[in-house]
């Protein structure tokens with residue numbers, strides 16, 4: 001609750017990728033609004049800026065053989081050094097600007113600006129330099145966190161999202177091909193706190209999409225980004241259970257009625273009903289979360305009784321009694 005209730009803090013995000021255009025969505029919707037509000041600033045950096053030679057190659061064949069290509073340590077090493085220190089090509093590079101200027105009407109020359117010059121995510125930029133808006137950008141005394149998206153990483157969870165939302169500076173290193181030379185991460189530990197992270201048990205072509213996923217999960221937790229604080233206090237996972245169903249008007253739609261209890265005005269009953277729906281959906285879809293919740297002491301005696309009474313038995317078989 002420390003930082004959350006005091007000074008609104010600024011989060012600096014840097015992304016290093018060979019496909020900067022993939023990062024375009026960071027300028028839109030919630031993330032774009034957070035940029036506009038000065039809550040976050042985002043730099044997207046093309047790894048090839050640090051490549052040398054006519055071919056600007058960033059990869060080479062793996063030692064020991066095997067398929068695919070491995071990204072070269074020298075290129076990544078220079079990139080990570082510069083991004084940590086705000087030096088090199090990024091000293092003159094521009095931050096992403098929001099795609100949705102909410103504070104003023106878009107003017108015609110904005111539209112023209114966005115279509116001339118560079119492509120992709122750097123198509124519309126503001127020349128603030130790496131230090132970002134009003135001098136509040138990410139270069140602080142604390143060691144930045146280097147987040148490396150990889151299917152071999154530790155799982156990205158809501159808890160990790162909360163932790164990362166409290167940092168000042170996150171750097172995402174997107175690998176492609178068969179990965180990045182391991183020495184890059186060993187070396188980076190000198191000036192970063194390195195976290196290799198996976199967003200799930202499947203394989204993506206590169207880390208870019210995983211960065212979009214993580215950035216969205218992290219940024220929405222920063223105070224001020226979501227209008228209503230309660231909207232993330234009641235998130236699925238924040239109490240360890242999945243959220244039950246929600247309803248709005250009309251009261252009756254295509255012959256289906258909103259459950260009467262929700263119209264009763266009895267808040268205690270509504271809360272209890274919501275709790276039971278949360279238990280039900282979690283027990284059916286994610287019995288592992290029920291166990292985790294119980295281990296964390298988040299299930300009441302009443303919760304346990306409800307589960308037992310409804311056939312979600314504690315030990316052994318968690319197969320769905322309704323299927």
Ligand code: 6GU
Pocket residue numbers: 148149150151153197198199200201202203204205206207210
């Ligand atoms: Cl974080 N990156 C990549 N490249 N693939 C993944 C992943 C991340 N998480 C699951 N698969």
